[in-house]
Amino acid sequence: MGKGGVSVYSLADTARILRVSPARLRYWERTALVQPSCDESGRPAFAFGDLVAVRSLLALIADGLSVRRIRLSVDGLRRHLPAEEQPLRALRSWGPRQVVARHAGGLIQPDGQLVLDFGAASVQPPVEALPAGEGAPSEEGAPRPAPQNAWEWFERGCELDADPGTFAEAAAAYRRALALDPAFADAWCNLGTVHFNAGRRAEAQHCYEKTLQVERLHVEANFNLANLLEERGRRESALHHYKAAVCADPSFSDAHLNLALLYEKLDLHRTARDSWQRYLKLVPTGSWADLARKRLRE
Numbered sequence: 001m002g003k004g005g006v007s008v009y010s011l012a013d014t015a016r017i018l019r020v021s022p023a024r025l026r027y028w029e030r031t032a033l034v035q036p037s038c039d040e041s042g043r044p045a046f047a048f049g050d051l052v053a054v055r056s057l058l059a060l061i062a063d064g065l066s067v068r069r070i071r072l073s074v075d076g077l078r079r080h081l082p083a084e085e086q087p088l089r090a091l092r093s094w095g096p097r098q099v100v101a102r103h104a105g106g107l108i109q110p111d112g113q114l115v116l117d118f119g120a121a122s123v124q125p126p127v128e129a130l131p132a133g134e135g136a137p138s139e140e141g142a143p144r145p146a147p148q149n150a151w152e153w154f155e156r157g158c159e160l161d162a163d164p165g166t167f168a169e170a171a172a173a174y175r176r177a178l179a180l181d182p183a184f185a186d187a188w189c190n191l192g193t194v195h196f197n198a199g200r201r202a203e204a205q206h207c208y209e210k211t212l213q214v215e216r217l218h219v220e221a222n223f224n225l226a227n228l229l230e231e232r233g234r235r236e237s238a239l240h241h242y243k244a245a246v247c248a249d250p251s252f253s254d255a256h257l258n259l260a261l262l263y264e265k266l267d268l269h270r271t272a273r274d275s276w277q278r279y280l281k282l283v284p285t286g287s288w289a290d291l292a293r294k295r296l297r298e
Contacts, residue, residue, distance in 0.1 A: 008037060008045035010251050010282065018054055023193070023220045024158040025054065027186045033057070033071050034088070045251070053088040063093040067155045068148075073099045080108075153177035154187050161190060167198050185215040193224060204228060217248040223255055230258075235266060253282040260292070 011029070014036075015022040028034040029044065034054055039045040046054070060070050070091065077087035081101075084090055090101040101108050147153040157173035160166040174191040177184055192207030205228055211221035226241035239262055245255040256279040263272035276292040283289050 008039050008047050009051065010045060010253060011036075011249075012253060014046040014051060014054065017051065018058060020054070020058060021158060021162065021190075023186060023190055024155075026219065027154075028054075028057070030186075031071075033067070033074060039251070049086055049089070053086045056088045056091060060091060060093060060099065061155075061159075065093060065099055066147075066152055068152055069099065073101070077101055147173070147176070150177040150181035150184055150187070153180065154184065154190070157187070157190055157194075161194050161197075164197070167194050170194050183214050185211050185218050185221070188214065189218060189221045189224070192221070196224065196228065201228060201232075217244055219245050219248045219252060219255075222248065223252070223258075226255075226258065230262060235262060238262060239266070250278075251282060253279055256282065257288055260295070264295075 009017065011025055012022055015025045018025075025034070029036060034050070034057065036044045036050045037047040057070065061067065070088075073091055074087045077084055077090065081087070081090075087101070091099050092102060094100040147156050153173050153176040157170045157177065160170035160173060171191060171194045174187045174194065177187040178191070181187070188207050188211040192204045192211065195201075195207060196204035205225065208221045208225040208228070211218050212225070215221070222241040222245040226238040226245065229235075229241065230238035239259070242255055242259045242262065245252055246259065249255070256275045260272045260275035260279060263269070263275060273296060276295050280289055280292040280296070
């Protein structure tokens with residue numbers, strides 16, 4: 001629960017609900033494109049309105065708008081309409097890859113100029129409903145322009161890395177991003193995950209290690225590297241990186257779960273209890289929660 005008893009969702013749950021990769025969502029959060037609310041402990045968490053904002057972002061991307069254009073539009077609204085708490089929810093696609101915002105019953109450009117609403121039917125309606133499991137609409141229509149910078153190549157990689165049929169294209173997009181910005185930690189991490197999912201473990205480990213050279217407490221890189229090391233039987237090294245993931249994001253439930261399981265493999269059952277308790281607090285229902293309760297009773 002969040003402040004005032006409002007239900008909130010973790011980043012992992014939000015990513016699962018909206019069918020967007022956690023790494024991509026975390027990148028949007030880290031770069032302030034998405035600004036989630038807070039839970040009772042003051043940590044970032046996604047309330048229903050935040051889910052609607054992310055859903056609006058995904059719909060704009062599917063309409064052919066680049067993340068760079070969306071980001072500039074959001075920044076413009078934050079400057080000209082500082083009282084607008086969720087600028088993403090106000091944005092609508094308008095014509096071929098243009099964006100406007102709903103405000104006070106009318107339309108404005110992100111720089112605050114009024115738009116004469118002659119073609120209101122072409123503006124996408126507000127995105128309020130969030131059916132369970134529904135993600136962004138599929139992208140159709142005219143081809144989008146080629147990426148122009150590291151951010152845009154990264155976004156292109158994110159669009160391609162979920163389908164084994166486009167792994168090669170995703171990897172190429174991340175490499176283009178890294179050629180433009182060799183210190184782009186999220187691009188290194190996502191490239192590593194493409195390699196991992198394609199069965200190239202050595203290449204994946206190299207990319208995760210490159211990520212951590214740039215950003216020591218990168219959540220996904222630590223967690224993914226820990227998984228890879230544990231798979232190879234390097235349990236102590238895996239333990240180190242799971243702990244780093246939890247340190248970077250105490251609300252990362254999967255890291256607490258994997259820590260609990262690894263502590264048990266290392267016969268550190270008392271230490272495992274703390275991780276089980278933390279996991280159960282974050283995820284109170286489900287098969288793993290049932291196992292956590294069983295372990296805590298033993």
